[in-house]
Amino acid sequence: MEVKAAIAYSAGKPLTIETVQLESPQTGEVLIQIKASGVCHTDAYTLSGKDPEGLFPAILGHEGAGVVVEIGEGVTSLKPGDRVIPLYTPECRQCEYCLSLKTNLCQAIRSTQGRGVMPDGTSRFSIDGQMIHHYMGTSTFANYTVLPEIAVAKIREDAPFDKVCYIGCGVTTGIGAVINTAKVEPGANVVVFGLGGIGLNVIQAARMVGANMIVGVDINPNKRALAEKFGMTHFVNPKEVEGDLVPYLVDLTKGGADYSFECIGNVNIMRQALECCHKGWGVSVIIGVAGAGEEIKTRPFQLVTGRVWKGSAFGGARGRTDVPKIVDWYMEGKINIDDLITHVMPIEKINDAFDLMHKGESIRSVVTFD
Ligand SMILES: NC(=O)C1=CN([C@@H]2O[C@H](COP(=O)(O)OP(=O)(O)OC[C@H]3O[C@@H](n4cnc5c(N)ncnc54)[C@H](O)[C@@H]3O)[C@@H](O)[C@H]2O)C=CC1
Ligand SMILES: N[C@@H](CCC(=O)N[C@@H](CSC=O)C(=O)NCC(=O)O)C(=O)O
Numbered sequence: 561m562e563v564k565a566a567i568a569y570s571a572g573k574p575l576t577i578e579t580v581q582l583e584s585p586q587t588g589e590v591l592i593q594i595k596a597s598g599v600c601h602t603d604a605y606t607l608s609g610k611d612p613e614g615l616f617p618a619i620l621g622h623e624g625a626g627v628v629v630e631i632g633e634g635v636t637s638l639k640p641g642d643r644v645i646p647l648y649t650p651e652c653r654q655c656e657y658c659l660s661l662k663t664n665l666c667q668a669i670r671s672t673q674g675r676g677v678m679p680d681g682t683s684r685f686s687i688d689g690q691m692i693h694h695y696m697g698t699s700t701f702a703n704y705t706v707l708p709e710i711a712v713a714k715i716r717e718d719a720p721f722d723k724v725c726y727i728g729c730g731v732t733t734g735i736g737a738v739i740n741t742a743k744v745e746p747g748a749n750v751v752v753f754g755l756g757g758i759g760l761n762v763i764q765a766a767r768m769v770g771a772n773m774i775v776g777v778d779i780n781p782n783k784r785a786l787a788e789k790f791g792m793t794h795f796v797n798p799k800e801v802e803g804d805l806v807p808y809l810v811d812l813t814k815g816g817a818d819y820s821f822e823c824i825g826n827v828n829i830m831r832q833a834l835e836c837c838h839k840g841w842g843v844s845v846i847i848g849v850a851g852a853g854e855e856i857k858t859r860p861f862q863l864v865t866g867r868v869w870k871g872s873a874f875g876g877a878r879g880r881t882d883v884p885k886i887v888d889w890y891m892e893g894k895i896n897i898d899d900l901i902t903h904v905m906p907i908e909k910i911n912d913a914f915d916l917m918h919k920g921e922s923i924r925s926v927v928t929f930d
């Protein structure tokens with residue numbers, strides 16, 4: 561079939577809207593009509609050329625919501641008409657990783673996903689006979705896409721696509737990092753670096769679990785008001801801090817953060833996030849994604865003296881199990897998504913979404929399909 565997609569032909573170039581060919585779903589796959597997709601910083605990261613797994617040409621996008629329109633042979637858990645959220649972290653419930661219950665990082669299709677193809681090693685997308693890569697196994701910047709059944713979460717029928725698409729990455733990543741990865745307890749002091757689409761979800765989850773101080777750190781002072789609305793108790797602009805940021809934060813939190821979260825993707829800030837943690841028990845969670853060749857460093861003494869460095873992918877969430885629950889939280893008014901979606905535009909305007917992100921003017925832009 562012919563579908564409308566935003567194609568990334570090469571690193572650093574704007575996306576172009578084109579008609580591409582999409583093949584039918586094969587065994588174990590489903591065809592999904594995408595209704596809306598958020599634009600995450602990770603899409604910009606891959607488009608920038610810094611992603612070691614970045615492939616071109618590709619159809620980016622990994623924060624979508626839509627409807628199942630066709631199922632391939634052997635698909636049992638989904639049917640046409642189901643509302644769904646594509647999952648870049650699948651949940652096969654059979655691999656060693658899923659069965660361990662120690663991680664959400666299902667590995668059933670990770671290697672083909674990283675090579676931009678479906679589990680059988682081929683792409684369903686092409687243009688004029690030229691293969692187009694899938695991206696993160698989802699490719700939600702297209703009005704139709706194909707996914708393996710294990711990478712699709714079925715959600716309730718009344719969930720609005722243009723809001724719950726954000727649960728496909730940013731909401732789940734931020735909230736899950738607090739609840740699943742760090743397991744922040746009531747009364748904890750939390751420091752959040754980066755008040756964007758991920759950091760603000762960390763903040764709302766920290767408030768939900770009853771954190772005491774919720775310190776937000778960002779170089780963009782325009783992020784302050786929304787962060788306060790979501791639960792931030794103290795704002796720190798590193799540009800306004802005299803002297804080093806780390807001792808300033810340790811002082812502010814009276815000994816250091818119980819938990820810190822890096823939501824930027826900057827390895828120097830990752831170090832600060834670890835080192836502002838409380839001696840003996842502070843836990844720092846890396847969420848931000850850093851470019852090829854970048855490395856983190858600290859004095860081993862920081863870890864010897866009890867600070868813990870952790871990472872979190874998709875908030876430690878098991879997508880088919882947890883995503884429908886987060887959709888329920890939104891529908892029940894337990895979490896706020898609406899105020900974080902600052903811009904909505906048709907797919908034809910998708911490059912504006914990247915511009916707004918780079919200028920620091922958006923939290924989340926959502927592109928829609930007619
Ligand atoms: N681990 C995971 O599963 C996921 C990771 N990510 C990553 O999380 C990071 C954040 O993503 P978004 O929130 O969508 O990005 P964003 O662009 O919306 O937010 C980043 C924020 O960091 C701030 N910032 C930039 N440099 C700073 C600095 N030196 N000091 C303090 N603040 C600074 C910006 O002003 C902005 O508010 C990205 O690296 C993204 O790739 C995103 C989704 C999932
Ligand atoms: N391809 C990148 C890896 C980027 C990365 O870490 N992605 C996160 C999700 S970011 C979403 O917005 C993730 O889930 N990682 C786990 C994984 O298996 O990829 C690189 O190689 O740096």
Ligand SMILES: [Zn+2]
Pocket residue numbers: 600601602603622623729730
């Ligand atoms: Zn993302």
Ligand SMILES: [Zn+2]
Pocket residue numbers: 650651652653654655656657658659665666667668
């Ligand atoms: Zn698995």
